[in-house]
Amino acid sequence: MLWYKAWLETRWRFTFLIGSILVVWLMLLWLPSLSSVPASRQWVGLQLGSVLLYMFAAIYLAGGGINSQTLYAVTSGFHGSMLFTLSLPVSRRRLLFVRAGLGAILTCSLVVCMAGYILFRRAEPVGALQSLADIARAVVCTMAVYALSVLLACVLDEMWQFMGACLIWFAVFLLGSRFAPVARFSPIRGMSLSSHPHSSATPWAAVITSAAVCVIFTCSSILILRRKEY
Amino acid sequence: MDLRINFTSGVPIYLQLMEQIKHAVETGAVRAGEQLPTIRKVAEELAMNPNTVARAYRELEHEGVIEVRHGSGAYVLEPGRSSKATAIRRSSDALRPAIEKAIVLGLSEPELRRVFESELSRLLDDAATARRKS
Amino acid sequence: MNDLVIATQGLSKSYNGKPALRGLDLEVPRGAIYGFLGRNGAGKTTTLKLLLGMLRRDAGEIWLLNAPIRSEMDSVAARRRIAFVTEEKELYPFMNVGQMIRFTRPFFPTWRPELEKKYLDVFRLPLNLSVSKLSKGMRTQLMLLLAMARGAELLIMDEPTSGLDPVATEEVLQALADLAAGGNATIFFSSHQLTEVEQICDRVCVIDDGKTVIDGVLDDLKSQYRRVVLVFDGEPPQSVASLPGVDHLRRRGRTVSLLAHTDIDGVVDRARELAPVSVEVHAVSLKELFLDHVRGE
Helix, strand or coil, X not given: CHHHHHHHHHHHHHHHHHHHHHHHHHHHHHCHHHHHCCHHHHHHHHHHHHHHHHXXXXXXXHCCCHHHCCCCCCCCCCCCXXXXXXXXXXXXXXXXXXXXXXXXXXXXXXXXXXXXXXHHCCCCCCCHHHHHHHHHHHHHHXXXXXXXXXXXXXXXXXXXXXXXXXXXXXXXXXXXXXXXHHHHHCHHHHHCCCCCCCCCCCCHHHHXXXXXXXXXXXXXXXXXXXXXXX | CCXXXXXXXXXXXXXXXXXXXXXXXXHCCCCCCCECCCHHHHHHHHCCCHHHHXXXXXXXXXXXXXXXXCCCEEEECCCCCCCHHHHHHHHHHHHHHHHHHHHHCCCCHHHHHHHHHHHHHHHHHHHHHHHHHC | CCCEEEEEEEEEEEECCEEEEEEEEEEEECCCEEEEECCCCCCHHHHHHHHHCCCCCCEEEEEECCEECCCHHXXXXXXXXXXXXXXXXXXXXXXXXXXXXXXXXXXXXXXCHHHHHHHHHHHCCCCCCEHHHCCHHHHHHHHHHHHHHCCCCEEEEECCCCCCCHHHHHHHHHHHHHHHHCCCCEEEEEECCHHHHHHHCCEEEEEECCEEEEEEEHHHHHHHCEEEEEECCCCCCHHHHHCCCCCEEEEECCEXXXXXXXXXXXXXXXXXXXXXXXXXXXXXXXXXXXXXXXHCC
16 A cells, blocks of 8 residues: 555656656747658757756756655645554555655656657667667666665755756756766666667666666665654 | 532542442442443443552452452352441431531532541551551 | 562653653552553653654663563554554544544454444444544544454543543543443543543543653542641741651742642641641642642742
């Protein structure tokens, strides 16, 4: 039933996300001038759009859960119900796992769909194995962003979590465009399919870094939540 | 049986309940051989603590007013040597002069009640203490 | 020794250097309805949250249902047999009554469907009504239902009747009396509604400024404590302040009011030696006991 509760809490964010995607997609379909844009530029635009989508999903869907349901003196309703949840015979680790887990599943679904779509539109044909590897790569790197967002949600209020995550990744992006070593390890580059000169090479550095970051931040979130006071 | 407890008075609730039940026996609201309501029923009706009801029933059994039969419930016992009605009449006779005196001294009704309650609870308490020691 | 459902020893907690609990010792025996009283800010909610693992203690030991609580695992295990009713009675606003029940049920293998049905009927809670539309009284009822139907051995509540009208209050107390009469549950609740506590509790503990000031069986406290009221002809003598065996003393003009609970006769005799005009001994209500102990001289 925890999964059901997590879904009830997350569904509006997810719906908003899907809705936004649909709106943007419809807008792009409508603009006649787009068909005149050269394919290479379209490809870049698609990459940028997909990366932004992954990031937005990862940051947005991570918030609003157990992490951020802190008690406020005045508010009642959503935030105060945290005490009821905490009085249940469930460990905090499990609460985080379910809530963040659901957000992760939703985010990954979005990534898989989007990445699949992009690969479908790719100009040069590429083997199935490579396509799967590319999709997996996008998922892992997005999860690094997600894990950081979950960690931030453990310590910051929802609005601050969103802004904080945006700021951090924007900084990472800027540093990556300026300093090549940063770009090698940056999950942002890892999730984008145009991050490497040849379309079939996998940026292992970024992937491994992302996986490590994911594990570290998840463990940190659990530790923080264990010690949190309500 | 109509039971009324004053929860905020200084008189312990179990004592009040015992007095109420004894009074019900004296006035004939419950008769010898009749069953008292279960502890659970009394607790729920008065929204009071069942442990307190149980204590009152225990003390009443100790005093020989009721008998608790296993699995069956609490039953009112036959009164002792002197008939209850006589005891009531004799107590009223004994109390009347004391009350008249207090009124002559100028005590108002609430003052008189306070004095009476404080003496009553002290005496009952001494009796309970004496019984515990014995 | 008694079967203690809750026991604490030296429980202490501070917030930002300010102490909220300063060495609390508590013992709640099985089957009791235990009232935990104190002024706002005395440490009541802090204690409840410490018991349930929502706060971390600075010092002291906690035992719940005869098991020491030293880790999160201990706390989770204990919570399988405990129910908590929060002060604001908040549940999930995105669920309705039926969903809340279906959500809570699977956590407790000791769930009692007959109690769920009984209290749905008694409280007349419509299954399809959203939690966000429930009044505080109805939320209290729903939380009570969830607490009682799970077959908990210990029910911990924070101000159970706050914000309720007299009818709703009486219904809550009746439900508690019924639950206690079932024989399996112990009830521990914090309150500052003294009348409700006097009505339903058999044991009480009053805390003030993070420490216990009185505790015991309520009827025994009422038997033991007495107020001795002395009226003097002129100014009361200074020596009245140093009468032994007196817990609390208050002077109002020519009247001195003494609170004592041991050897009342001795206190009265010693008081008579001071030659007052009148000596009266009165019983003491919980309200007087409470106010005298938390307001100080």
